[in-house]
Amino acid sequence: MAKPDSxxxxxxxQAWLQLKEKLIEQFFFVHGLLAVIVLIGIFSxxxxxxxxxxxEIGLKEFFLSKHWDPTSFExxxxxxxxxxxxxxxxxxxxxxxxxPVGIGTAAYIAEVANPKVREVVKPVIEILAGIPSVVVGxxxxxxxxxLLAKLFGTSxxxxxxxxxxxxxxxxxxxxxxxxxxxxxxxxxxxxNASLALGATRWQTLIHVTLPAAMSGVVASVMLGMGRAIGxxxxxxxxxxxxxxxxxxxxxxxxxxxxxxxIELGETVQGSIHYRSLFVIAFVLFIMTFLxxxxxxxxxxxxxxxxx
Amino acid sequence: xKIPWKKVQEKIGFMIIRLATVLVVLILAYIxxxxxxxxxxxxxxxxxxxxxxKGMTEGGxxxxxxxxxxxxxxxxxxxxxxxxxxxxxxxxxxxxxxxVRIIRLAIRNLSGVPSxxxxxxxxxxxTLSLNMGLSVISSGLTLGLLTLPWTVTASExxxxxxPMxxxEGALALGATKWQTIRTNVLPYAVPGMLTGTILGLARAAGETAPxxxxxxxxxxxxxxxFPTVLFQQFMALPYHLFIMSTQHHEIxxxxxxxxxxxxxxxxxxxxxxxxxxxxxxxxxxxxxxx
Numbered sequence: 001m002a003k004p005d006s007x008x009x010x011x012x013x014q015a016w017l018q019l020k021e022k023l024i025e026q027f028f029f030v031h032g033l034l035a036v037i038v039l040i041g042i043f044s045x046x047x048x049x050x051x052x053x054x055x056e057i058g059l060k061e062f063f064l065s066k067h068w069d070p071t072s073f074e075x076x077x078x079x080x081x082x083x084x085x086x087x088x089x090x091x092x093x094x095x096x097x098x099x100p101v102g103i104g105t106a107a108y109i110a111e112v113a114n115p116k117v118r119e120v121v122k123p124v125i126e127i128l129a130g131i132p133s134v135v136v137g138x139x140x141x142x143x144x145x146x147l148l149a150k151l152f153g154t155s156x157x158x159x160x161x162x163x164x165x166x167x168x169x170x171x172x173x174x175x176x177x178x179x180x181x182x183x184x185x186x187x188x189x190x191x192n193a194s195l196a197l198g199a200t201r202w203q204t205l206i207h208v209t210l211p212a213a214m215s216g217v218v219a220s221v222m223l224g225m226g227r228a229i230g231x232x233x234x235x236x237x238x239x240x241x242x243x244x245x246x247x248x249x250x251x252x253x254x255x256x257x258x259x260x261x262i263e264l265g266e267t268v269q270g271s272i273h274y275r276s277l278f279v280i281a282f283v284l285f286i287m288t289f290l291x292x293x294x295x296x297x298x299x300x301x302x303x304x305x306x307x
Numbered sequence: 308x309k310i311p312w313k314k315v316q317e318k319i320g321f322m323i324i325r326l327a328t329v330l331v332v333l334i335l336a337y338i339x340x341x342x343x344x345x346x347x348x349x350x351x352x353x354x355x356x357x358x359x360x361k362g363m364t365e366g367g368x369x370x371x372x373x374x375x376x377x378x379x380x381x382x383x384x385x386x387x388x389x390x391x392x393x394x395x396x397x398x399x400x401x402x403x404x405x406x407v408r409i410i411r412l413a414i415r416n417l418s419g420v421p422s423x424x425x426x427x428x429x430x431x432x433x434t435l436s437l438n439m440g441l442s443v444i445s446s447g448l449t450l451g452l453l454t455l456p457w458t459v460t461a462s463e464x465x466x467x468x469x470p471m472x473x474x475e476g477a478l479a480l481g482a483t484k485w486q487t488i489r490t491n492v493l494p495y496a497v498p499g500m501l502t503g504t505i506l507g508l509a510r511a512a513g514e515t516a517p518x519x520x521x522x523x524x525x526x527x528x529x530x531x532x533f534p535t536v537l538f539q540q541f542m543a544l545p546y547h548l549f550i551m552s553t554q555h556h557e558i559x560x561x562x563x564x565x566x567x568x569x570x571x572x573x574x575x576x577x578x579x580x581x582x583x584x585x586x587x588x589x590x591x592x593x594x595x596x597x
Contacts, residue, residue, distance in 0.1 A: 017483060024485045025400050030520070031392035032401070035459065036413040038452055042420065042428050049431055101552030112321055113328070121328060123584065130506075130580050132513025134545040135569050138552045139338060142562070158469040169334055169476075176331065202317035217528045230421025255517070257423045264520055266429070268388055269435070281427045284385040285420060296412065 013025040046282040053275030070273040082245040086253035093164025103173030110183040129173035133233040140238030156242035170223035182216020222295035346570030358528040376539030381447020390458025398466040418456035422516040430520040445521040454507040461503020509579035515545040
């Protein structure tokens, strides 16, 4: 057999190189795809584990009954409603605090503060984001609890107010940093036009800059809300965990996340109780998914507008 | 001269948002102040290096530190390569087709999934289905999944900072795509990726909910050697703080230990954050010069 000449060798080498390049690209692609696989995996696993319980309990009882008492001797009841209300209530409370404070802070560091102040505040926000939820919960028990008890004259301060305040602290960094990004990326021309018409910097901020940054701000609030809905340790530690529909913000409450954390360890694998906790997780997953999706759509719109 | 109303309005408005900022700073200051003031007196050599004694009312937190360390190692080994590879695909290879948009959507949504849901998922998948039991491995992998979206995002940010001209230079000389990435992109992006990784790791080290069902133990002072340790239950700093402040039978008596644990945890996390910020700062300076 004749020796392959140099041209053939070079063609073969070229082909091998191309194949190698394709393989490497595929290798990276598979890893990119993993995110999708994990997301679908979580969704289907929660669904598969939870669905038999939902069939047994019935959709109507699960979503409309107020009673959650899976270990009752007479009749076990699986009603999500009280936890759902608790979760929504504590989230609402958190947002009432975190939205004005967060947006105010974002506006201040983006538009008003001098660079030196910004250099201090930005790391503060980052460190605050890094404080573990269990530490925040711990201070909720030890500092915020007694304070609230004294303030409102209740026996202890482990209630929805406490949870709301702590969740506000947990979601503030998200709201501040994303809102600030949105406010900073409003084109200077918009502000200049407003200032040139004689508006003050405050009027410009309220009537021009914030409305222009609105979609980013809304997205930040949605993300902060998602974080509050899914937060576990702080509410588990600081809200008292009474499984009933709360009458007021001073009642002890028990959120969906806390219920999973408390009860999973006590359940028998494969029992309805065990599976019902997966249904709760499934509902949580859907809630946060929707919140994220909305913020995503809002952000996408905002990026298009600004281009 | 009368000051116009809109000037007054501006003053008041700025004052209000300045107060909001001060409030945020004060919140962090108070958290750190309280933890340091009550935690610092507890900290000594014994507290760091001893095992808990007498029903965890005395002694130290060494097993919890070791447990957190090993879980973090597993988390990094699992999440960092995958995150980097995914980021390389998204930033270097992907064009704007539908599958890429779906991947990005999935990543953003994964970062919003509640940590307790990750815990449940990890429990059902790693602990039960894959038979890893209650172990460091199960918990580390669960935290690895949790941190995955952060490592992807951080790695992508790092890749984006590498100027396009670096790539074009290599491509113009006839290098293939992979050669370009390997020689002209990755070396400049790796420090940035490191920053993101450390930040993600710091957050993972403080998480409690995902390890709750996958391996963390109330009291597990046994500290075996390297491979064995991965397949056993463990203690962890955040969980130790949780039980010391809610589950212990003598809560008031062990409060100083809880404060000490909180302090160690916070110092660990703030130190990691500081390290990441320092690397980023060094990096920015380097790029400015270049």
